[in-house]
Amino acid sequence: MNRTAWLIAALCLLLLTALLLSQFALWMQHSPNALFQQGLAALDQKDYDQAIARFSEVLQQYPREAGYWISRGLAYYSKGAFDQAIADYTEAIRLEPENAAAYTGRALALQRSGKFEQAIADCTEAIRINPEEASAYTRRGVTYHDSGDYKHAIADFDEAIRRHEKQDPSVYTSRGVAHHDRGDYDRAIADFSEVIRFQPQNAGAYTNRGLSYSKKSEYGKAIGDFQEALKHDPQSAYAHSGLAWVWATCPQAEVRNGKQAVVSATRACDLTGWRDPYCLGVLAAAQAEAGDFREAIKWQQEALQMPRSYPAGELEKARTRLKWYQFKRPWRE
Numbered sequence: 620m621n622r623t624a625w626l627i628a629a630l631c632l633l634l635l636t637a638l639l640l641s642q643f644a645l646w647m648q649h650s651p652n653a654l655f656q657q658g659l660a661a662l663d664q665k666d667y668d669q670a671i672a673r674f675s676e677v678l679q680q681y682p683r684e685a686g687y688w689i690s691r692g693l694a695y696y697s698k699g700a701f702d703q704a705i706a707d708y709t710e711a712i713r714l715e716p717e718n719a720a721a722y723t724g725r726a727l728a729l730q731r732s733g734k735f736e737q738a739i740a741d742c743t744e745a746i747r748i749n750p751e752e753a754s755a756y757t758r759r760g761v762t763y764h765d766s767g768d769y770k771h772a773i774a775d776f777d778e779a780i781r782r783h784e785k786q787d788p789s790v791y792t793s794r795g796v797a798h799h800d801r802g803d804y805d806r807a808i809a810d811f812s813e814v815i816r817f818q819p820q821n822a823g824a825y826t827n828r829g830l831s832y833s834k835k836s837e838y839g840k841a842i843g844d845f846q847e848a849l850k851h852d853p854q855s856a857y858a859h860s861g862l863a864w865v866w867a868t869c870p871q872a873e874v875r876n877g878k879q880a881v882v883s884a885t886r887a888c889d890l891t892g893w894r895d896p897y898c899l900g901v902l903a904a905a906q907a908e909a910g911d912f913r914e915a916i917k918w919q920q921e922a923l924q925m926p927r928s929y930p931a932g933e934l935e936k937a938r939t940r941l942k943w944y945q946f947k948r949p950w951r952e
Contacts, residue, residue, distance in 0.1 A: 651677050658690060667698035685711040685718055692721075696728050704728040719748040723755055726762065735766035753782040757790055764793070769801040788817040792824065799831050807831040822852035829861050833952070838874050841865055856890035859883045860901040867901070867908040868952040877909035896922040896929055900937055907949040915944040 658673030674691035681687060692707030708725035711718060722745040729738035742759035745752065760775030776794035780787075795810030811828035814821055829844030842865055848858035863884035866876040884902035891898050903919035906912070919941040922929070929937045940950050 651680050655687070655690070658694070662690075662694055662697065665697070667694050670694040671698070683714055685715040685721060688714070689718075689721055689724055692724050692728070696724070696731075701728045701732045705732070717748050719745040719752060719755065722748070723752075723758055726758055730758075730762045730765060735762055738762045739766075751782060753779045756782065757793065760797070761793055764797050764800070769797045772797045773801070786817070788814040788821065788824075791817075792827065795827060795831075799827070799834070802834075804831040804835045808835075820851045822848040822855050822858060825851070826855060826858045826861055829858070833861070833865055836870075838865055838869050838871060842874075854890055856887040856895070856898060859890065860887035860898050863887065863901050863905050864952070867904040868950050870951045875908060877905065880905035881909050894925070896925040896927065896937075899925070900929075900940070903944065904940065904950050907944050912944050912947045916941065919944060 661669035695704035711721035726741035763772035798807035825848035832841035866880035899922035907915035
């Protein structure tokens with residue numbers, strides 16, 4: 620073979636190799652593992668549509684892999700498409716009836732859909748399959764809490780902490796909220812203090828503890844906690860509204876400050892886009908304390924007309940406050 624022919628043959632071989640490598644690279648990009656990793660990356664970046672698309676491609680090739688259904692279910696859940704998430708988790712359960720993660724995932728979607736009994740049943744099944752999995756107790760506790768069953772919620776949080784989550788501040792937060800909503804403010808304060816011990820810069824923990832102190836009429840401590848929360852997170856709407864509520868409604872005249880209450884309540888409404896009924900109700904109370912009953916009536920009515928208004932236990936109190944403002948009387952906690 621002469622030199623020219625050899626060079627042509629070598630060039631052809633290089634071109635063929637490059638073509639094969641490019642085809643292999645293209646195949647690798649669309650291999651199930653690559654697609655799955657792309658889906659996980661999109662999920663991490665909160666690009667839920669992209670994640671769903673990648674997981675769907677994987678499922679076209681491997682429709683009997685429960686893990687892929689669970690992953691797409693999580694993407695649907697994260698997007699807020701709870702019905703689709705439930706359907707995917709249900710398929711995962713059909714494929715692997717003893718998959719605790721599938722039950723826990725479906726419980727999340729059921730809970731967010733307001734189907735508390737079904738969510739609790741799924742958590743219970745996950746616990747049966749894996750009784751050492753503390754997160755299932757936590758999830759069931761949260762669902763019990765959302766359904767208004769604080770006693771069983773607290774029992775599940777106790778169990779989660781006993782079983783492996785002693786170092787998880789979020790469980791103490793959930794239990795503290797349940798204690799608070801049950802009216803056991805001392806235990807709530809103890810739990811929120813535990814969160815602060817773990818995370819001294821946790822603004823939400825200071826806000827929650829401030830709310831419990833307020834309910835105990837320990838207004839100085841409540842104000843101190845709300846102010847501490849704002850040091851760590853100046854954008855905390857609920858720390859602003861907590862301060863405003865104490866300054867507007869405290870029965871102790873020396874604590875009240877209508878002008879400051881209006882400033883803080885207005886800031887809370889700004890931070891929540893003027894779409895949070897609780898913050899609007901706090902602004903109404905602040906305006907009443909400042910003597911502007913027209914504004915108080917306006918904002919209390921606005922709060923009551925919100926699509927996501929007050930929970931049932933607070934609705935009647937909100938209506939009563941409106942009547943007080945209509946009679947030109949500020950509200951006292």
